[in-house]
Amino acid sequence: MFITFLRNAIRFSTIFLFGSTGETIVEKSGHLNMGIPGVMCIGALAGCAGMSIYFNTLTDPSQINLFGAVVLGILFTIVSGAICGVIFSFFTVTLRCNQNITGLTLTTLGAGINLFVFKRLETFSSYFGKASDGFRNLFQVEVGANWFTDVFLSYGILVYLAIIIAVVATIIFSKTRVGLNLKAVGESPATADSAGISVTRYRYLATIIGCSIASLGGLFMIMDYLGGNIEYGLDEYGWLAVAIVIFSMWKPHFGILASFIFGALYIAPSYLNASFAMKNVIKMIPYVVTIAVLVVTSILNKKGNQPPEGLGINYDREKR
């Protein structure tokens, strides 16, 4: 029982981990991207749409080449996420539109397109069910052998990918020049600019990469966790991912733990023998905890735990 819970919590936390790692990278560059929920929706949708192009050439779900389907899905998702990133940065960097507004519009659009297109993909639902085996089992060790393999080795490819990306992001932030430059751009774009760092380039690239990563979260949710069941909206998870960025204080390695905590809290109600009211209370905890972290870090006012100084503010050379 406990092992099952632990395993599912880790699985569930993957959507948060993709979302929060992606958003952390975006926010480090000084972009507050409220479009992450929309990006996740579009990512899931694009992955499924890409696979359905392939399914269209088949006559039977059993013919699916699982490895091919997985690669195709991931590829399409990453590309769609990158496109979202380009759209967001084009509006905020090139057109200097307000970031909150652009993000919220992206979310509205993404959530809308998501539900709309999935309705049209319903003919392929049996194919998605089959393809989700690929996402779940391609690298998995048999479940139920012993507790160690269950907890550590029993996941689909995207779970490992999420953890690897978070670790790599941490290393890039703390050990490389690129990471340092990125942080400089986020903290004080004017200073970075005068030091010869291209604010435009960093913001574009960080947003594109971040959105690609976040979009994988959507694909994971649909194809792995929900087993190819495509009729769910994803925007709520996107907002929680934004919350985790705060909770982890803009540190991707801490984000792994934070995602796990949020994932565990999110699925806990269905494992507890609690009353309906109690379950509602548990569902609120992630948000309350996030606020608590936000308040405590702002009261302590310790450097290093703060949001990037330039977060949410567009850089305009002429306005210095």
Added chain:
Amino acid sequence: MLKNFFKENDFIRISRRMEIPTWKKWVFKIAGVLAGFLFAAIVVSFISPGSFFKFFESLIVGNFTTVRKLLVLFEEVAILFLISCALAPAFKMKFWNIGAEGQVLMACLGTVIGMFFIAPNVPNAVALIIELLLAVTFGVVWSLIPTLFKAFFNTNETLFTLMMNYIAKGIVALMITLWIKNGSGVIPVLEYGRLPRIGGQNYIINIIVAVVIGVIFAFYMMRSKQGFEISVLGGSRNTAKYVGIDVKKVLIRTMIITGVICGIVGFLLVAGASYSMNENTVSGRGFTAILVCWLAGFNIPEMAGVSFLVAFMKYGAREVESSLHVGGSFVDIVVGVFFFVVIASNFFITNQVKINFKAFKKKKKEVIE
């Protein structure tokens, strides 16, 4: 080659405008809105080929053909406009309150408490006053919590208010499960403590209230000393400090106003329209209002216009959705595309784009050489 072409940007020159004549500004704004409609129509004809003109027809059919449709349209305009009014002053002073959704939802909860527990036992007028007071109190509490933290500890308000939305949703869900013992999770339509109907229709009073508040509020923002203080603060926090404006005080006062208006909106939504509530009573209008507010440049009369455009678009798209059987969240797509185009058009108001054809020709020559 291409890299150099963009780097030595002789072809397109973008510079920030110092000022723009009013007529020109309006030309850009109207062009942006028209472009928005055009793009939305293009998207519609992508989804269902050949329905380009059908879309414009649906915009009219979905909004204007019956009295009821008109009322529904203007009630939506009223609510969107009021929420935008609530948000505008705080946005103007660069306090990014994206928690209107939760603030209105809490006000709805306050109203329902009044209708559920108090209204059956007291005269209707008394019940209405109590409901309004409860709604306003709930709205103010929900807007003040993040504000106080912002004022005293400089806590990031964007993220704080965002989280407060979901806590509000959770509280509403919790309260409904606690009150409704039969487990249906739905508050039945409440009989007592409703706002009076005018001419047998329930939305009219909401529209009247919105007009009245809109006029008062426009005067407050454009003519009063407090409204002026807000715009000084928005211009520069330091300037405000130097002329002796107490930043914290203005911030808190403004957010109390936000809470009061959100409270009134929640009251209208429940006591004047739905007579019940659930987690999704506000249905994203708290977020849409942010877009309305920003597109109108925090100008109250323009906000009414933009609210109208959005509601018009929404019900038009809904008509398309039902007449073409496209289903799903078609409305969100159309409204999303519309917004994107209008937002992009704002760029031309704040920036000047010059296309230098001579430089383009010269460049071509150089490349050939």
